[in-house]
Amino acid sequence: MFETLKPQPADKILSLMQTYKADPRTDKIDLGVGVYKDASGNTPVMRAVKEAERRLVADQTTKAYVGLAGDPAFADAMIDLLLADTLPRDRIAAIATPGGTGAIRQALEMVKLAAPAATVWISNPSWPNHASIVNYLKMPKREYRYFDEATRGVDFDGLIADLGTAAAGDVVLLHGCCHNPTGANPTLDQWDRIIATLQDRGAVPLVDVAYQGFGDGLEEDAQATRRIAAAFPNLMIAASCSKNFGIYRERTGILMGIAADAAEATLTQANLNFLNRQNYSFPPDHGARVVTTILTDPTLRADWEAELEQTRSSMLTLRRQLADELRQRTNDDRFDFIADHRGMFSRLGTTEDKVGALRADHGIYMVSDSRMNIAGLNATTVPILAQAIADADI
Ligand code: PLP
Numbered sequence: 001m002f003e004t005l006k007p008q009p010a011d012k013i014l015s016l017m018q019t020y021k022a023d024p025r026t027d028k029i030d031l032g033v034g035v036y037k038d039a040s041g042n043t044p045v046m047r048a049v050k051e052a053e054r055r056l057v058a059d060q061t062t063k064a065y066v067g068l069a070g071d072p073a074f075a076d077a078m079i080d081l082l083l084a085d086t087l088p089r090d091r092i093a094a095i096a097t098p099g100g101t102g103a104i105r106q107a108l109e110m111v112k113l114a115a116p117a118a119t120v121w122i123s124n125p126s127w128p129n130h131a132s133i134v135n136y137l138k139m140p141k142r143e144y145r146y147f148d149e150a151t152r153g154v155d156f157d158g159l160i161a162d163l164g165t166a167a168a169g170d171v172v173l174l175h176g177c178c179h180n181p182t183g184a185n186p187t188l189d190q191w192d193r194i195i196a197t198l199q200d201r202g203a204v205p206l207v208d209v210a211y212q213g214f215g216d217g218l219e220e221d222a223q224a225t226r227r228i229a230a231a232f233p234n235l236m237i238a239a240s241c242s243k244n245f246g247i248y249r250e251r252t253g254i255l256m257g258i259a260a261d262a263a264e265a266t267l268t269q270a271n272l273n274f275l276n277r278q279n280y281s282f283p284p285d286h287g288a289r290v291v292t293t294i295l296t297d298p299t300l301r302a303d304w305e306a307e308l309e310q311t312r313s314s315m316l317t318l319r320r321q322l323a324d325e326l327r328q329r330t331n332d333d334r335f336d337f338i339a340d341h342r343g344m345f346s347r348l349g350t351t352e353d354k355v356g357a358l359r360a361d362h363g364i365y366m367v368s369d370s371r372m373n374i375a376g377l378n379a380t381t382v383p384i385l386a387q388a389i390a391d392a393d394i
Contacts, residue, residue: 110255205228
C-alpha cells in the first residue's frame with residue numbers, strides 16, 4: 001500500500017529549524033520558528049503554568065474521559081477571555097481542540113458540513129497551514145490582498161476590493177490580532193470597514209486568534225474579534241493557547257461556533273461534538289485544565305497576566321531597538337514599520353536571495369518570505385541584525 005504514496009513537500013519552517021540546528025556557527029541567530037524566546041534564547045514554562053500543573057498533579061483524582069467538547073469550564077473561561085460579555089453565552093457553542101491548528105481544521109470541517117460549496121478566503125500572505133489545510137480538504141479557496149510591499153503595512157484598499165467580491169455564504173479567514181506572517185494589522189476603524197464589507201456580501205467570518213496578549217495587550221488584542229462577533233449572526237473563532245500560555249506542546253485550543261440563537265447553538269454544539277468524535281473523540285485535557293486553573297484563580301491569573309505583559313513589552317522593546325538601529329545605520333526611516341508591527345513577527349519585505357545571503361554570510365535565519373521572529377532577538381543581536389540588513393542593501 002505505502003508504495004503508492006507520493007513524497008510530501010517539506011514544511012518550510014520546520015526544515016529551516018533543521019538547517020539552523022545543523023549550522024556549526026556559534027554566533028548564528030534563529031529568527032525562524034514561531035516560538036517565544038526570552039533574552040537568553042529559552043522558551044520558559046510560565047510561572048502560573050508550573051503552579052497550575054503542580055496543583056493538578058497533587059489534586060487530580062481521575063484521568064477518566066471528559067465530554068466530547070472537553071471540560072465546559074475551559075470553554076467558559078476562554079469565552080470570557082476572548083469575548084467577555086460581547087454575546088449571550090447561549091449563542092456560543094464550543095469544543096476544545098488540539099491547539100489552534102485543530103480548531104482551524106475543525107472549523108473548516110464545519111464549513112464542509114454546513115456549506116460544502118462555500119469558498120474559503122485567505123489573506124495573501126497568511127500562515128501557510130491555512131491554505132495547506134483548505135487544499136487538503138479540497139475546498140474552494142481564494143486569496144484576498146493583505147500586505148503592501150511598499151509600505152509594509154496592510155494593503156487596505158486591495159483587501160476591501162477583493163473581499164467586496166465575496167459571495168454570500170463564503171467564509172473569510174481573518175487574523176484577529178498579530179497577523180502572521182506580516183505583523184501588519186488593520187486599525188479598529190479599518191476593522192469596522194472590513195466588517196461592513198463582509199456584512200454587505202453576506203460572508204461568514206472565521207477568526208483565527210493565536211496571539212492574544214502579544215500585540216497591544218490582552219483586552220486590546222480581543223477588540224477586533226469582539227466587534228466581529230457582535231456583528232454577525234454566524235461566525236467561528238479558532239483560538240490557540242500555545243503562545244500566550246507558552247504551552248505549545250500541550251496542544252490546547254478552542255473552536256467557538258456562534259449561532260443566531262440558543263436553539264441554533266444547540267444544533268451547532270451537537271455538530272461540533274460530532275466532529276470531535278469523528279476525528280479524535282475526546283480532545284486533549286491537560287493543557288485545557290491548566291488554562292482553566294489559571295484563568296479562574298485570581299492569584300494565578302494576575303501572575304500569568306504580568307508574565308505575559310512582560311513578554312509583550314520585551315518584544316515591543318526589541319522592535320523599537322531594531323527600528324532605531326536601522327534608522328541610524330541606513331540614514332533612512334524605511335524600517336520604522338518594524339516598530340509599528342505587532343505580535344511575534346515582522347515581514348522584512350525582501351527577496352529570497354537576500355534572505356539566503358543573510359543566512360549564508362551572517363548565520364541569520366529567517367523564513368524565505370523574509371518573516372522574522374522578533375522574539376528570536378536580544379539586545380546583543382539587534383545591532384548585528386541591523387548591520388547585516390544594512391550591508392545586504394535591503
Ligand atoms: N494560527 C496562526 C496564525 C498561527 O501562527 C499558529 C501557530 O503558529 C496557529 C494558528 C496554531 O497554533 P497551535 O496549533 O500551535 O496552537
